[in-house]
Amino acid sequence: MRDRGIGSGGALAWFFQRLTGILLVPIVLVHLLTMHNWTAHGLPWAEVAARLSNPYWKVLELTFLVVALYHGLNGLYAVLQDYVRRPGWRLTCYSLVTLAGLVLLAFGVVTVVGFPRAELLQSVAQSATP
């Protein structure tokens, strides 16, 4: 019986790939210009710390984290689907990609939310106050 791939259509995966792709354009630009600052003065720790203690910057970096992870891993899974044909192996790939996503997300969230360490509590308190 021919596998028609019914069910997991891929409409949402396709749609969110486009959506995240569009979001990534401005976010990556801002990220590159601020975090990969190649101008003369380099990237002092204090500058990064100052920026990341601002909740708006944190929200931006967290958005970047989620959007980039989704876009990258969803794209990777789309490519894998072209090469991996056995349903069992596909499920394995899907699980590994999802797991990688979750682990990287956890690392990312801890890094962004908890940076800079000394001001962790303060910044959490800041972003919690309406």
Add this chain to the structure above:
Amino acid sequence: MQRTFRIFRFNPAEDQEPRYETFTIEVQESWTILDALNEIKWRHDGTLTYRRSCRHGICGSCAMMINGVNDLACEKQVAQIRGTITIEPLKSFPIVRDLLVDQERFFENLRLVKPWLIARTPPPTDKERLQSPEARKLLDGTWQCILCGACTSSCPVFWDNDNFLGPAALLKAFRYVADSRDEGLDARLEALDSKYGVWRCHTVFNCVEACPKALNPTDGIVQLRRRLISEKL
């Protein structure tokens, strides 16, 4: 004028491996590739096998790979190509013999998208199901498909994925989905909105380059996607 043709030969009943055979023949200025193949078959080697019927680009029988590009043998002119002309069967279909391929998978995919008008509304009793000229115009670029398979066999996703419907079937689906008289989107969803339907296309655009009728299957696929997404949201 002498021209050299390097032709893919394979007879699964006898040959272990495909091989290429070279024929140098006298051709006329105005000949198509099909004329040259006929000349070879009729005067040089009667065992050369290929499919053709109408010899004027309408039946879709004679699609093959000519110097690496899918085209209709009966439309491609010998004079359009310089040097040796290599002729091979359409990629990714099982070879029956020489340039003749088994297109069953291609037609099975076509059947899956239900390529006919699906209408629940009963037709008017006094006239045909009419359509405005504007609505009819929307179908231009879809109905001209002659089902030759040049696009589908040029698609890398189709080469690699046994279940992908391929550009021809998807363009045909779009031809009906875009038809103002058709009410069959639901009936086609199972095939279209699947892992092997519109979402599998990677917009490689090979199909657009391959189509001998200058149609744009990728555009049809993208419009189908838009329709499916707006249907979902």
